[in-house]
Amino acid sequence: MLNNIRQIFPRIIRPTMMLTNIRSSTSNADKSPVSANVPSGLWKLGKLNHIAVAVPDLDQASSFFKNILQAKSVSGAVPQKEDGVYTVFVELDNMKIELVHPLGDDSPVANFLKKNHSGGIHHICIEVDNLEAAIKEIREQHIRTLNDKIEIGAHGKPVMFLHPKDCDGILIELEQA
Numbered sequence: 001m002l003n004n005i006r007q008i009f010p011r012i013i014r015p016t017m018m019l020t021n022i023r024s025s026t027s028n029a030d031k032s033p034v035s036a037n038v039p040s041g042l043w044k045l046g047k048l049n050h051i052a053v054a055v056p057d058l059d060q061a062s063s064f065f066k067n068i069l070q071a072k073s074v075s076g077a078v079p080q081k082e083d084g085v086y087t088v089f090v091e092l093d094n095m096k097i098e099l100v101h102p103l104g105d106d107s108p109v110a111n112f113l114k115k116n117h118s119g120g121i122h123h124i125c126i127e128v129d130n131l132e133a134a135i136k137e138i139r140e141q142h143i144r145t146l147n148d149k150i151e152i153g154a155h156g157k158p159v160m161f162l163h164p165k166d167c168d169g170i171l172i173e174l175e176q177a
């Protein structure tokens with residue numbers, strides 16, 4: 001008789017314990033730093049605008065996207081003096097790939113290529129609907145921005161870079177949509 005009760009008991013209590021676990025994990029999730037840091041509604045993250053790839057040879061990289069991957073549109077190289085880079089835009093249906101190559105010795109991309117000789121993904125650019133509000137709130141979360149003031153990026157729009165060491169190893173450019 002007692003053995004029968006022991007065998008039945010776990011089947012009775014397990015669903016209750018599971019419910020308790022779900023409830024407690026839900027309430028823990030509500031208090032997690034992730035949900036606590038959800039933006040308060042003054043700004044919203046938008047589309048991925050471009051992925052920038054640092055390349056040691058712009059002609060070779062342009063030719064790869066044009067002739068091998070057959071991208072519909074590959075621009076010519078444009079010097080972006082203030083950013084210290086040449087850019088080539090590869091247009092895809094939903095976004096751009098931006099090939100970047102150092103312009104000048106103190107280019108931030110030159111430093112990157114010294115460490116990554118074959119090149120590699122340099123940054124991603126995401127649009128926001130209110131860049132000023134985004135930066136204010138992001139700084140309050142102790143994420144470092146890489147300029148004191150908002151600057152104008154390669155598309156003629158206001159941009160701000162966030163430090164890769166504060167963003168899971170990704171250099172993030174936020175661009176006003």
Ligand SMILES: C[C@@H](C(=O)O)C(=O)SCCNC(=O)CCNC(=O)[C@H](O)C(C)(C)COP(=O)(O)OP(=O)(O)OC[C@H]1O[C@@H](n2cnc3c(N)ncnc32)[C@H](O)[C@@H]1OP(=O)(O)O
Binds near residue numbers: 098109
């Ligand atoms: C046209 C325009 C546009 O799209 O609008 C552009 O493309 S402008 C594209 C060029 N402009 C920019 O990149 C502007 C923002 N970038 C910067 O301010 C700089 O490049 C930093 C990201 C702060 C890196 O500075 P710097 O090269 O002097 O320092 P560093 O080499 O000691 O790097 C410090 C640490 O960050 C890491 N690190 C450096 N660059 C990185 C990157 N692109 N992605 C991920 N991590 C990166 C390094 O490996 C190192 O980690 P360890 O300490 O673990 O080794």
